[in-house]
Amino acid sequence: MGQQQSREELIYQLVNYGSTEGIKSLRSDGAGLEWTNYQGKTPLIVACMNPELYNVAKTLVELGANINAYRPGSYAGTPLHHAAEKGLELTVKLLLLHGANALVMNDDRQTPLDVARIKGYSNVVRAIENHICSFSGFLHQFCGPRFFGLFAPQLLSRKVWVVVLPCGSPSLGEPCKLELAIYTSLQDAQPRTIISLWKANMEEPNFSQPDATVIITDDSTKMRIKLSAANESDKQQLQQFCNACK
Structure with a gap:
């Protein structure tokens, strides 16, 4: 059990290094993709908050990461909420293409579209609106x-x-x-x-x-x-x- 948990935590750590091959290797050995840190962030949520981690997000999605995983609390939301909040148009389109639910509300009763509007990211607003x-x-x-x-x-x-x-x-x-x-x-x-x-x-x-x-x-x-x-x-x-x- 401990070994399984350590592999899952290692995937989380590899996200920040952009190591797609390392993530794929651990996944092929049976490691899960939904380990969360003390803030409630999954590996996919972390990847969806950084423009330099698009390929990592793509890898995690293709490996079966929960695309609608919900992070509760004051910075609540799904991966799509977090990508919209950062203005990451390519990541937003990736998530929508793979079935992300654009109508989920966070703890502040905001959808990803609401978040993008508030932040002023018109390109992300257009991407979400065009999809739904x-x-x-x-x-x-x-x-x-x-x-x-x-x-x-x-x-x-x-x-x-x-x-x-x-x-x-x-x-x-x-x-x-x-x-x-x-x-x-x-x-x-x-x-x-x-x-x-x-x-x-x-x-x-x-x-x-x-x-x-x-x-x-x-x-x-x-x-x-x-x-x-x-x-x-x-x-x-x-x-x-x-x-x-x-």
């Missing part, structure tokens, strides 16, 4: 007094990046909740507007009109969002957006 969203793309958002829009709608619209995605871990037996995130640009990590779609009403477009628009009203805040396709003739894009919201 049901829609992403540029749309036009109308703003300003409604009566102005009757006369010069093109002057009161701006191009925005729009994403429809699940938020938080769904409860057992309940459908996944969706949110609408609107960004001023692709370079932004923090959305300018977030609407909880399960608390909102949607007026679908009249596609017989040349300037078809969709209106989403947040029941809780009474916020009203009016959107149209980025390209006026691209009605299919607007339909895809509506389908995603539903």
